[in-house]
Amino acid sequence: MSTPVTLDNLAALKAQREPIVSLTAYDAGFARLAEAAGIEVVLVGDSLGMVLHGEADTLGVTMADMAYHTRLVRRGLTDTLLVADLPYQSYTSAGQALANARQLVAAGADVVKLEGGAVMVDTVVQLSRAGIAVCGHLGLQPQSIRELGGFRIQGRDSESAARIHADAVALEEAGAQLLVLECVPPQLAADIRAAVRMPVIGIGAGGDCDGQVLVLQDVLGISEYQPRFARNFLTGRDSIQAALAAYVAAVKAREFPPPAAD
Numbered sequence: 001m002s003t004p005v006t007l008d009n010l011a012a013l014k015a016q017r018e019p020i021v022s023l024t025a026y027d028a029g030f031a032r033l034a035e036a037a038g039i040e041v042v043l044v045g046d047s048l049g050m051v052l053h054g055e056a057d058t059l060g061v062t063m064a065d066m067a068y069h070t071r072l073v074r075r076g077l078t079d080t081l082l083v084a085d086l087p088y089q090s091y092t093s094a095g096q097a098l099a100n101a102r103q104l105v106a107a108g109a110d111v112v113k114l115e116g117g118a119v120m121v122d123t124v125v126q127l128s129r130a131g132i133a134v135c136g137h138l139g140l141q142p143q144s145i146r147e148l149g150g151f152r153i154q155g156r157d158s159e160s161a162a163r164i165h166a167d168a169v170a171l172e173e174a175g176a177q178l179l180v181l182e183c184v185p186p187q188l189a190a191d192i193r194a195a196v197r198m199p200v201i202g203i204g205a206g207g208d209c210d211g212q213v214l215v216l217q218d219v220l221g222i223s224e225y226q227p228r229f230a231r232n233f234l235t236g237r238d239s240i241q242a243a244l245a246a247y248v249a250a251v252k253a254r255e256f257p258p259p260a261a262d
């Protein structure tokens with residue numbers, strides 16, 4: 001890449017139906033490798049609570065953690081769009097969300113991501129009005145693990161599918177410019193993708209999304225627990241660089257995720 005990736009570029013990729021490739025990173029070194037491999041969006045995910053800290057969920061991650069890792073990743077990137085997660089309990093009011101989102105932007109985030117649908121509309125409106133780009137996150141919301149009772153697929157029945165669909169539209173109307181859709185049935189992801197202008201980046205949500213995101217450690221096969229939807233791209237390859245390039249190529253060719261229920 002030679003010019004910075006923008007949200008407008010991602011919208012153009014959606015319009016062209018060219019898959020957007022996203023990957024998590026938590027430090028400058030891996031961020032640099034992700035950019036060199038052609039990753040368009042690097043996510044500093046609160047998944048770092050699990051893959052870096054060794055916790056069983058993402059609930060212990062703090063704003064200090066997210067700001068620190070966002071600063072590290074920023075130093076590894078020249079042109080890649082940087083999305084950073086607002087962590088658990090850091091956006092319980094619009095005012096708190098604004099203050100914390102500003103911290104992530106100061107640390108180098110281009111876009112801040114938050115979990116939740118209709119309940120987040122006021123917050124998304126305020127962030128957008130303040131000039132902060134927002135990425136929504138629907139479907140499986142790991143920060144709601146206690147309410148969900150586990151990392152389970154969401155939107156299986158028609159009622160919850162309709163709610164997720166309505167949440168996506170509400171987020172877009174509130175000003176969200178990007179959406180992560182995690183662990184929902186492929187048909188629901190396809191319907192939502194077609195219904196909103198913002199690019200929809202899927203994870204465990206089938207192939208008919210505008211893009212895909214995976215956790216770095218899953219792509220390298222070094223996670224303690226590998227979700228079923230993830231793939232180890234280092235298998236059969238001899239370097240991390242080759243694995244990341246293979247992930248990018250597989251998403252761009254729509255070879256990943258595979259068509260069948262995986």
Ligand SMILES: Nc1nc(=O)c2c([nH]1)NC[C@@H]1CN(c3ccc(C(=O)N[C@@H](CCC(=O)O)C(=O)O)cc3)CN21
Pocket residue numbers: 046047050051058140142151152153183214215217218223225226227228229230
């Ligand atoms: N290493 C890692 N990869 C991830 O994709 C990831 C994280 N950590 N941490 C934050 C969230 C949590 N995620 C997860 C974690 C576990 C499952 C999981 O166990 N899924 C089951 C399917 C459950 C069902 O059938 O509903 C699976 O077998 O994949 C899914 C998403 C996605 N994110």
Ligand SMILES: CC(C)C(=O)C(=O)O
Pocket residue numbers: 024043044045046047048085137180182203213214215
């Ligand atoms: C799994 C992705 C979407 C995420 O939110 C994270 O890495 O925290």
Ligand SMILES: [Mg+2]
Pocket residue numbers: 045046047085142
């Ligand atoms: Mg997250």
